[in-house]
Amino acid sequence: MxxxxxxxxxxxxxxxxxxxxxxxxxxxxxxxxxxxxxxxxxxxxxxxxxxxxxxxxxxxxxxxxxxxxxxxxxxxxxxxxxxxxxxxxxxxxDEPWTTEEDVCDEDFGRWLLGQVRLLHGREQEVILARAAGISTAEFARRHNISIKAAEGAFTRGRARLRTACAKALEGRAS
Structure with missing residues (x-):
């Protein structure tokens, strides 16, 4: 060797x-x-x-x-x-998008953003952060809160938005 x-x-x-x-x-x-x-x-x-x-x-x-x-x-x-x-x-x-669909998507986006602004405190902050591409963990780190707290605020905010969308579809807009 x-x-x-x-x-x-x-x-x-x-x-x-x-x-x-x-x-x-x-x-x-x-x-x-x-x-x-x-x-x-x-x-x-x-x-x-x-x-x-x-x-x-x-x-x-x-x-x-x-x-x-x-x-x-x-x-x-x-x-x-x-x-x-x-x-x-x-x-x-590659899917063909019509101008009508684009207009509807933009309108829904504006409406949904208005609904997010009706949320309070942490729920609004974490939803806007997630919309900006910031992870829940990163949001928690930046705000010195636990990841569980950030995830809870995100879950509650998303549930409130889901409820607002359901009401709007039923004609009971908030």
Whole structure:
């Protein structure tokens, strides 16, 4: 066995040393990825990253390759999910919107904002914060309250808005 000196790096390793792990990595990722081609791509990318890693300890080559391969599998599924969400958004954007629908949506938005302004205190604040894209947890942190308190105010405010919408639809506008 070759002893590793303090300055030795993976660049001194040969492709043969990397290829010794190929079959094991293929078995590992093949169980996790949908096709053999995806598994092959993952293993090749894993080996390329190991070859480019200048300060890799030879004794840690196997665990390093395993970790990189598993993370690439996770990245694969993240990418699949990201593409799925993007396609859903694209499908929604392709729906034909008429001017009438746009006018109705804007009018309802103005009415709903007026209803939010009728809410009191924290309920109004948290609803407006959520509408601005601020999470309930972030709202709680900014206002020095517990997350449960912020979530409770949001839930109560949303329930009041739901009731106002139901009354308006029944013709009993508040």
């Amino acid at each position: 070759v002893q590793k000196t303090a300055g030795q790096s993976l660049s001194a390793c040969s492709w043969e040393e990397l290829l010794q792990h190929r079959d094991r990595l293929m078995r590992l990722v093949r169980r996790r990825l949908p096709s053999a081609q995806d598994a092959e791509d993952c293993v090749q990318e894993t080996m390329a990253r190991a070859a480019a890693h200048a300060a890799l300890d030879r004794n840690r080559l196997g665990p390093f390759l395993t970790s990189v391969a598993l993370r690439l599998c996770i990245d694969f599924y993240r990418d699949v999910e990201r593409r799925r969400r993007l396609l859903q958004r694209a499908a929604v954007l």
